Amino acid sequence: MRVRRLRSGLRGWGGVGAMAVVCVLALAFVLVLPATRSHGGPPPAAGGAGAARGVQARAGDCDDGDVQNRSLAPADADGPAVERIRKRGSLVVGVDQNSYGWGYRNPNSTSDDLDGFDIALARRIAQDLLGSPTKVTFRAIPTNEREHAVESGRVDLVVRTMTITCKRLEKVAFSAPYFLTGQQVLAPRTSPITGYDASLAGKKVCSATGSTAYDHLSADRKSGALPASTDISTTVPNQLDCLVRLQLGDVDAVVTDGALAASQAAQDPAVELKGGTFTKEYYGVAMQRGADDLVRQVNRSLEDYRKDGGWKAAYDHWLSATLGKDSESATPPAPAYR
Known part of the structure; x- marks a missing residue:
């Protein structure tokens, strides 16, 4: 396949020419990523009958200084959002496919699978919800489409280096934080x-x-x-x-x-x-407002991921070479719940 031969030739992604080719390929894939060892179609649009009403804070009573502490407590919760995903048999996740170490197609690999820290997290959530890390459909979502992809029901989750903010809480619900940056x-x-x-x-x-x-x-x-x-x-x-x-x-x-x-x-x-970082920000998993059962399930996955060493193993594998083994980002954020 010509695309694969081009991709495998971009070893290291260094230089202007290589990066330009990567971006051309990215445009060809945007929003049409195939299912990765998965089954089922897209989730239904938001606001279906029986959806629980969200209780996460709106921007009006929110402070960006502690916005990462406003998610729902983890639980093995059943509800309409989780039921739809289990009935479909696949978790639909919006991701990046061009961010090295986070969500990307490895140009040195012969596989079409995505790699990276966010991809590993999405697979872990699929494992916990559906019993297998392969029961996930990845969809490429541009930076400026992340909130709309969740609101419209095009995806169940967005796991794409998405900072938790009060402004975004008006449109989506967030998990507890899973990464600290700035x-x-x-x-x-x-x-x-x-x-x-x-x-x-x-x-x-x-x-x-x-x-x-x-x-x-x-x-x-x-x-x-x-x-x-x-x-x-x-x-x-x-x-x-x-x-x-x-x-x-x-x-x-x-x-x-x-x-x-x-x-x-x-x-x-x-x-x-x-220079150094000039803000402190936390990444979270974005979901539809009102999908309280899914938020609690994802927070349960994050809790277990931190405790069983999965988070640390993913950091060491994907990010330690660029961010350092002892950086502030090398430890998962300690969650606090609303």
Whole structure:
């Protein structure tokens, strides 16, 4: 198959040409990922009869400083959401397919399977819900489509480096946090940019549409925390597209989660992280509001995943090489429930 031969030739994903080909291939796969050893069709749209009413906090009484502590307590809960998934026999999960270490197609593998930390977590949830890690259908979801994919019922879950925020709680429910990160600047090694500071004056910065990175850039430029001359007009549907823009010289820097930026720096030795993280953010699994039974089941999976060493094994395998064995991110966040 021609696509597979092209993919296997992109060893390491380094350089502009390789990254450009990866993005072309990504567009061909977006939203049409095949089932990965799975069966069944898409879940029904939200709001079906009998759905339990959600009790997670809305943005109006929410504080982003402790938003990660507002999920429901774990339980082996039965309900309409879990029943639909079990009846279908497959968990439908929105994921990334282009983020090295998180959700990606390994260019050095002859398999079409996805790899990465988020993929391993999705398989663990499928194992706990359906008795097998292979009973999962992966669907590629762009960064700016994550909330809509959940709201519309196109997927049961989104496991895609998605930060828990009060704004997003208006549209989706979240699990307890499963990863700690923060926003960071990525730029060429030769760049005079030193971090998220005055060195961004007059620079063109790329971020993903609908991302917390863009939210911070916009708010900080309005407040004066970021130089008014910083150009933040370049936004893209998928965060990886920012790296390609950077490599092509279209932008001067990228702002994204430090966990993602570290993986991108590992792929291309011409870029590096500039300065430390300037926020503290937590990734969560996104689900439909009102699917309390599914939220509790996912939190049960996360609880067990932390306790039995599965989380740590996944971190060591997929992320320790880029984030470090002793970084703040190397330990799973301690959950607190509403």
